[in-house]
Amino acid sequence: MTDLLSVRDLVSRFPVGGGLGSLFSAKQYIEAVAGVSFDLEAGQTLALVGESGSGKTTLARAIAGLGEDVSGDVMFDGRDVLNLAGSDRKALRREVAMIFQDAVSSLSPRFTVRALLLEPFQIHDMMPDDPDAEVDRMLSLVGLPVTMADRRPHELSGGQARRVGVARALALKPKLVIADEPTAGLDVSVQGEVLNLLNDLREKLDLALLVITHNLNIVRHVADYMAIMYLGRVVEIGDTQRIFDEPRHPYTAALLSANPTTDADAAEQRIRLEGEVPSLLDRPSGCEFHGRCPFVRDKCREVVPEVSTTQAGRRFTCHFPLGPDGAPTG
Numbered sequence: 001m002t003d004l005l006s007v008r009d010l011v012s013r014f015p016v017g018g019g020l021g022s023l024f025s026a027k028q029y030i031e032a033v034a035g036v037s038f039d040l041e042a043g044q045t046l047a048l049v050g051e052s053g054s055g056k057t058t059l060a061r062a063i064a065g066l067g068e069d070v071s072g073d074v075m076f077d078g079r080d081v082l083n084l085a086g087s088d089r090k091a092l093r094r095e096v097a098m099i100f101q102d103a104v105s106s107l108s109p110r111f112t113v114r115a116l117l118l119e120p121f122q123i124h125d126m127m128p129d130d131p132d133a134e135v136d137r138m139l140s141l142v143g144l145p146v147t148m149a150d151r152r153p154h155e156l157s158g159g160q161a162r163r164v165g166v167a168r169a170l171a172l173k174p175k176l177v178i179a180d181e182p183t184a185g186l187d188v189s190v191q192g193e194v195l196n197l198l199n200d201l202r203e204k205l206d207l208a209l210l211v212i213t214h215n216l217n218i219v220r221h222v223a224d225y226m227a228i229m230y231l232g233r234v235v236e237i238g239d240t241q242r243i244f245d246e247p248r249h250p251y252t253a254a255l256l257s258a259n260p261t262t263d264a265d266a267a268e269q270r271i272r273l274e275g276e277v278p279s280l281l282d283r284p285s286g287c288e289f290h291g292r293c294p295f296v297r298d299k300c301r302e303v304v305p306e307v308s309t310t311q312a313g314r315r316f317t318c319h320f321p322l323g324p325d326g327a328p329t330g
Contacts, residue, residue: 003075004175004208005040005063010072012055012062012232016281030280032058034232035072040225042175045202045209047219047240049255050229051277056212059229060178063210064096065089077175094124097169101181103161107153113139113164114149120171138167142197159190166197170205178210183218195221216259220244228252231280231288238314248314248321250293250328287319295320295328 012033033055040046048056062070065081074081076096084092100106107116114135121127121134128134136146142163153161162182169177182198183191199222202209211222219226219240227237228251236249247253254271273292278284284291290300297320305317320328 002041003039004042004077005210006073006075007039007063008037008073010036010059010062010070010074012058012067012070014069028281029069032232032280033062036227036229036232036234038227038234038237040176040208040210042208043202043206044225045211045223047211047213047223047226048229049213049216049219049226051214053277054229055232056229057180058232060098060180060210060212064098064178065092090124094172095174096176096178097172097174099162099165099169099177099179099182101184103158103165103185104153104156106165107161107168109153111152112149113151113153113156116153116164117149117168117171120168124172126172138171141170141201142167143193157190158186159193162186162190162194163197166194166201170201173205174207176208176210178212180212181215182211182213183215191218198222216256228255231278231283233288233317234315235289235318236314236316238310238316239312242312242314246322246324248308248316249289249318250295250322251289252316253322253326254294287317295322 010033011031013029013031016028016030036059038046048059050056058067061067063074063081065084070082076092079088079092081092111119117135117138118131135149139146139148144160144163148160156164179198183194186194195218198209201207211218213219223240225238226240226243227234228249229235230251236243236247236252243252244256247256254273257271271294275292278288278291286302287300287305290296293300299319303319305319307315307317308321309315320330323329
């Protein structure tokens with residue numbers, strides 16, 4: 001099967017500094033995304049996982065053509081995303097849709113649900129012949145009653161607002177949907193409803209989904225593959241279940257062990273990371289995770305690890321990857 005999305009060595013950076021000092025020195029940049037590569041097929045879901053500030057949302061925005069200082073290669077459905085302009089870039093906006101993290105605040109309070117769902121058609125000059133019928137179709141698609149069309153965002157529950165956001169994202173029949181923390185702020189029962197909805201829509205519409213989250217329960221529920229990000233780099237990527245069963249990178253193992261559980265034995269075996277996340281302005285030498293890694297060795301402090309690839313296609317960057325017993329090899 002041909003990849004819908006192919007990302008190679010993607011870098012996204014931002015200028016930092018300012019004030020009088022910047023007049024007499026070279027401009028500094030931080031690389032929020034630093035050399036990320038992955039592929040995604042239609043009908044598949046990839047979850048981007050990592051702590052806040054790991055570069056997940058910046059990566060997603062770059063893929064959607066919203067980054068400002070981006071290099072590398074991003075091919076979407078045969079097109080070079082980073083070099084699109086004019087009508088081609090506008091066409092990309094129709095095929096790559098985003099579901100934003102704060103469902104209510106991302107919906108204009110001045111508009112009714114009907115107006116919100118029709119706005120994408122207006123922006124792209126694609127107004128349907130029967131707007132009301134199209135609104136009814138979109139509401140039904142996400143499991144909302146058609147009577148919801150006359151409500152405003154403040155009259156919606158969190159779950160209803162999230163469903164409106166999903167319907168709005170799907171309005172122009174995109175091929176890729178990027179969902180940024182799709183269950184943030186929702187009750188546990190409503191989280192399950194939203195996740196089931198996304199799964200059903202992916203299968204029904206043959207969508208590719210890119211889910212940004214730090215909630216590992218979401219990952220296990222919806223994602224075929226997962227990519228773990230640290231300091232703007234992917235430190236491990238592969239089949240979701242395989243990674244849950246046998247993480248190879250210590251950072252992945254630490255994230256998985258921190259997932260809330262009722263298992264007392266698992267809680268006692270939790271990997272606790274020491275220290276703070278390093279600054280992007282002063283990246284550590286060698287393996288950038290070495291200052292927090294419980295298994296660090298001298299080589300980790302000095303030598304940048306290469307990407308290792310298993311026969312099953314799992315990729316990770318670690319000099320001494322973890323084995324089935326959770327202990328480092330080598």
